[in-house]
Amino acid sequence: MLEIADLTHSYADGHTAIDGLTLSVEDGSLVSIVGPSGCGKSTLLRCIAGLISPSGGTVTLNGRPIDGVPDDLAVVFQDYSRSLFPWMTVRDNVALPLKRKGLSRSARREAADKALAEVGLEGAGRKYHWQLSGGMQQRVAIARALAYKPSLLLMDEPFGAVDAQTREDLEDLVLKLHRSEKMTILLVTHDIDESVYVGDRVVVLGKSPTSVRADLPVDLPTERDQIETRADPEFIRMRAEVGRLIRGTAVAEDETGTAPETAAEPDEAETAAPAESVETAETAETAETETAKKDEDAKSEDAKSETETSETKAETETETETAEQAPPAKPARKRRSRKAKAAEKAAEAEATKDEPAKDEPAADAPVEDKPAEDKASGDKPEEKATDDGAVEEQPSEPEATKDETAKDETAKDETAKDETAEKKAAEQPKRAKNGRRRGRKNAGTVVEAASLRQGTE
Numbered sequence: 001m002l003e004i005a006d007l008t009h010s011y012a013d014g015h016t017a018i019d020g021l022t023l024s025v026e027d028g029s030l031v032s033i034v035g036p037s038g039c040g041k042s043t044l045l046r047c048i049a050g051l052i053s054p055s056g057g058t059v060t061l062n063g064r065p066i067d068g069v070p071d072d073l074a075v076v077f078q079d080y081s082r083s084l085f086p087w088m089t090v091r092d093n094v095a096l097p098l099k100r101k102g103l104s105r106s107a108r109r110e111a112a113d114k115a116l117a118e119v120g121l122e123g124a125g126r127k128y129h130w131q132l133s134g135g136m137q138q139r140v141a142i143a144r145a146l147a148y149k150p151s152l153l154l155m156d157e158p159f160g161a162v163d164a165q166t167r168e169d170l171e172d173l174v175l176k177l178h179r180s181e182k183m184t185i186l187l188v189t190h191d192i193d194e195s196v197y198v199g200d201r202v203v204v205l206g207k208s209p210t211s212v213r214a215d216l217p218v219d220l221p222t223e224r225d226q227i228e229t230r231a232d233p234e235f236i237r238m239r240a241e242v243g244r245l246i247r248g249t250a251v252a253e254d255e256t257g258t259a260p261e262t263a264a265e266p267d268e269a270e271t272a273a274p275a276e277s278v279e280t281a282e283t284a285e286t287a288e289t290e291t292a293k294k295d296e297d298a299k300s301e302d303a304k305s306e307t308e309t310s311e312t313k314a315e316t317e318t319e320t321e322t323a324e325q326a327p328p329a330k331p332a333r334k335r336r337s338r339k340a341k342a343a344e345k346a347a348e349a350e351a352t353k354d355e356p357a358k359d360e361p362a363a364d365a366p367v368e369d370k371p372a373e374d375k376a377s378g379d380k381p382e383e384k385a386t387d388d389g390a391v392e393e394q395p396s397e398p399e400a401t402k403d404e405t406a407k408d409e410t411a412k413d414e415t416a417k418d419e420t421a422e423k424k425a426a427e428q429p430k431r432a433k434n435g436r437r438r439g440r441k442n443a444g445t446v447v448e449a450a451s452l453r454q455g456t457e
């Protein structure tokens, strides 16, 4: 049981996002949360996830006050590209949080495969997420939450970045998993129809500073169908009511002239600045989470190249190496010749092959085996890197490569652009490794803070 009592949160700049919000969520229910843009939905989820400490009130999960990210909680955010690691296979991404549960490697992989099968991605485990469509990537993110088996799953606009058809498929997937896994789900959405379609209840939040404006039970058959349910008179009535409540919030407050226009809380300014504030907060949060994850993963990845028994030693050595070598790694790279780079890539590819070869001899070649997808390996990571905190530093590498090519090579270097997909694939873990090393530099304190669990994104 999740219980939120008289929750209040004001940000450091004095803006109050939540004011006196009270809500109870029974175990096993799926509650949709809707509200006007900027009202405080994400702030509420972050308070529940323990990612921010509320200014006032209490949040308790199964009787325990939340004062950090609870162990049995998982979060799925809208932007899956931020939460999946490009240097890890889909399966390893899904298995990663399970380290927190102390499962053996084989148990983690088994659980990951099972979760992937549940979201319809059996067979995709050996690929990288950037080889998959947006909808498939979000399935991976859902599978990761699923594998973790949280008692509470928080979803913040989880289908906001996919097309309409995929969105419907994912809604049905969540409904199916909710029924089979019986986990409690809180789903924040902007989509009124979606809130009614998936929810057992729809909680409508009021304008910022938000509190619960209405808490409506959804009186529709448990089995939902995209065509029939949406044509159900009760569905139509509900969506109209929720719509009125959301719009009514703005109208009622506008009419009173109290909320938006006061100098104390100018709403226009709030919505102009907020977008950036929110983005900044999310980016920082994701970067922190990812840094924490990178740290965890880097330890594991480094250790993988050693024998099982020498894991600790490998980790220690790599840490030392990182501390000493990480800072100069980037400039040094720019000066390396193509020959040296090629040798390095080959070595890197070999190192990468070593790891899966232990458990699954053919698993190392998800990219190599698929020339058609190799183009993606050259393009997608760069794209992702642009807006992906985790990979933020990675894009500089392809750029650096281009610069170098321009400076040091002549027409011959045009050929370098046509490097085989194998080389690009081999380069991917290389970039990733550099990213991990950089990330690790900052990871200590984040891991110490420990508020960000592997199960959160």
Ligand SMILES: Nc1ncnc2c1ncn2[C@@H]1O[C@H](COP(=O)(O)OP(=O)(O)OP(=O)(O)O)[C@@H](O)[C@H]1O
Pocket: 011, 012, 013, 015, 016, 017, 035, 036, 037, 038, 039, 040, 041, 042, 043, 044, 208, 270, 271, 273, 274, 275, 277, 278, 281
């Ligand atoms: N880090 C922050 N510092 C200051 N104000 C913030 C911060 N994060 C959010 N806010 C403000 O708190 C309010 C609620 O933001 P929040 O992101 O929770 O709203 P939301 O309902 O999730 O928005 P949206 O529907 O647009 O996703 C907004 O006015 C926003 O500007």
